[in-house]
Amino acid sequence: MSGFDVGASVRVRLAYPTGHCRTPFYCRGKTGVVERVCGAFRNPETLAYGQDGEPQLTLYRVRFAANDLWADGEPGVAVEIELYEPWLESA
Amino acid sequence: MSTDHHHHDHDHEHIDHPDTDAGPWSEHRYIEGALRELLIEKGVVTAEEMRAQVERMEGRNPGLGARVVARAWTDPDYKARLLEDANAAVDELGIEIQPTHLIALENTPEEHNVVVCTLCSCYPRNLLGLPPDWYKARAYRSRVVREPRAVLREFGTELPDSTRIRVHDSTADMRYVVLPRRPEDTEGMSEEELAALVGRDAMIGVSVVTKD
Known part of the structure; x- marks a missing residue:
């Protein structure tokens, strides 16, 4: 995955998958x-179900202005929220 | 022993472990008790290993974090290392921090940091010990991201409007400790005296450190 650099503008996917994840609704x-x-x-969405969490995912800290939330x-x-790469897209 | 939690038949008796409060068991207490007994019966862990781990975690306390803060206040190079790589800086003081991935956040007149876990109760236990009950409460978790100034005010912490607030939601693998501002008129104090001023709540970011 190409990944995002510090300072990159990113949007969190508007998705509601079932099961465990670490992406707050807000x-x-x-x-x-x-x-x-x-x-x-390691990927918490598979770790939560007894799997090995591989492949690992890049974790980012993303800063949101309160009035954008x-x-x-x-x-x-x-x-500021920790988010795994599959939840992010370029914005 | 009480029998009020024995609603089922099987071939061994539950014991009230010595750390069990008197009174009826909650559903979660049943689950914990069942899991604990199974782990021991199946040889996954021993009772001694479990006791030792509880002792180890309960031996952690905010005094460890206070040592880190006091060192950062008195040694600018150490502070720089702490903000760059908190794990390595905490290791330097002989505080076992692994497997935590720690980030230290510096409070300044312009910017105040406060930590929460909105999803559960993630907390830098290796550095600060067990979290306070309010840290795990829904009210704190839901409100501090939405109206941090009001929450800080309820904790007795008034910040100027000009101070920006960064709320850190520990949603995943990182843990956070706030490096509070050093109080005024403490130039003559030793590192140990400074550490004694630093409380748990200031390292979560809901309070500030004062000299008195």
């Missing part, structure tokens, strides 16, 4: 900026 479909690349980690988001507030 950021789905929202656009933010890559704050750092955390490295490769919520209509009444507070000015001067950012929320």
